Amino acid sequence: MTGGVGRPRFAPQWLALRERADAAARAPELLRPLRDWSPALDPDRMPDPDGLVIRDLGCGTGSMGRWLAVRLPGPQHWILQDHDPVMLSRAATRMPSTAADGRPVTAVAVLGDLAALTASALADTSLVTASALLDLLTREELERVAAACTAARCPALFALSVTGRVELTPHDPLDAEIAAAFNAHQRRTDGGRRLLGPDAVPAAVEAFERRGATVVTQASPWRLGGPECALTEQWLRGWVSAARAQRPGLAPATDAYLRRRLEACAAGELGVAVHHTDLLALPGPYGAEAGTGG
Template sequence: MSAGDDSRFAPEWLELRERADAAARAPGLLRPLRTWLSGRAVAQDRGLVIRDLGCGTGSMGRWLAVRLPGPQHWILHDHDAALLARAECRLPASARDGSPVTATAEHGDLARLTADALVGTSLVTASALLDLLTADEVRALAAACAGAGCPALLALSVAGRVELTPSDPLDAEIGAAFNDHQRRTDRGRRLLGPDAVAAATDAFERHGAMVHVQPSPWRLGGPEDALTAEWLRGWVGAACAQRPDLAPRAAPYLRERLSACAVGELSVMVQHTDLLALPQPLPGSG
């Protein structure tokens, strides 16, 4: 979920959402992930090799590195060199058990991540990325992970459901227009938006992976007032971009919602989903 088309990758937006992201990510997926990783031999001098796709400022690494044991080397991928520089220098220095954590940055197109490129990778991760991909890109990601035999932890994909309290008759109409905007065709790419988790589940399962999904909702309001206000502007703005006819009604709606937010009288639950795909051994390979 972004603050709007022009700002969804802005450092200010990524920093603003980091605390809500950390609180929302599904910790229940870490147990099966740790079990899977512990069952694989890891070279003691190398440890885990984790690739973070579309890493932004590195919030996924800051959340996950301290929750996994053992030495870790993070390879941070993003198309924005400035964001990569921020992420690389802000990764935690130590893992859950005090083992060292290191990082390098790779600037470029995620489409180049083939199975061959992922050889030696222990885990692929991404946060708030899956819903920005196309069906073909999701299938390619699943195929690459399957070919390299590495799991994928894909967090905070939009689920297409938003609950505002108190409610307003226009909530549902704006929400539907926003979801259509998330599924738009952008520069010739048909984005998956809220359909991303279902598409990814199917893609990974077709390669024999065991897929776990858990909800990871943002709960906004109170101390998250700044994030709530920025999210509201982006949510309504995207809905109006998709359906310009909403604008005359959306303008007073947004003013009223922002006023309620400013005095602590608005709470919002933005539903997301986390997905963990674990490769299963081929028959006869164990």
């Protein structure tokens, strides 16, 4: 998510660096219940001749679209929505041109805010998507998204929401203290907005289920280290920096900690699992008892 008053901004270089890890982490298992719920999304059935309309919220440079468009059948029209016009222009020009079955994919960039997301705006939308977004929302913003999607009977696929759990190998005594400070930073009040951070997934499950949706979740951890050394280094620096910002008293101890961890990373001796959850919300019941189909 980029731009907007009070909202975090991410550099295109960071988004490019993490794209391969994001793609490897996202949960393709959630596409099966999505396809079951909507025949138009199932490659084993006849695609919707009118095509799919997919709205990507907080699209950044468009990595979610590049990952998902080639996994769905039929003609697709993507609405790429973000606050940053530079990011939007990159996203629109880098979308795949064909879907899983070779049908055309088109995209349009829309400069916009979640405040504009309403059920009427989603009236002709086949699917709402977002990646690494939920933890950057407030509870009020999340409620708005859930209300719009369920009222429009539009499924929503949210990838890569942080859970607050990080595992580093080998273990260091400071790991837990830095993780706790980082998680508190993720829940901070920023520009008057109280961010959900690691509480985003349970809050989203509750918000959608309260409105009658069926919610399916799947673990989607980053596995860093080895060939991902550049990403691991940048993640480490950001992780420690956020922890220090939340608890300045950690600074003296984390200087040596960061140096040790970066040396281990450069030597190929550091493994990191950053845990995320992917979430699929289907409006209404789903499964054998309810039948399928939207």
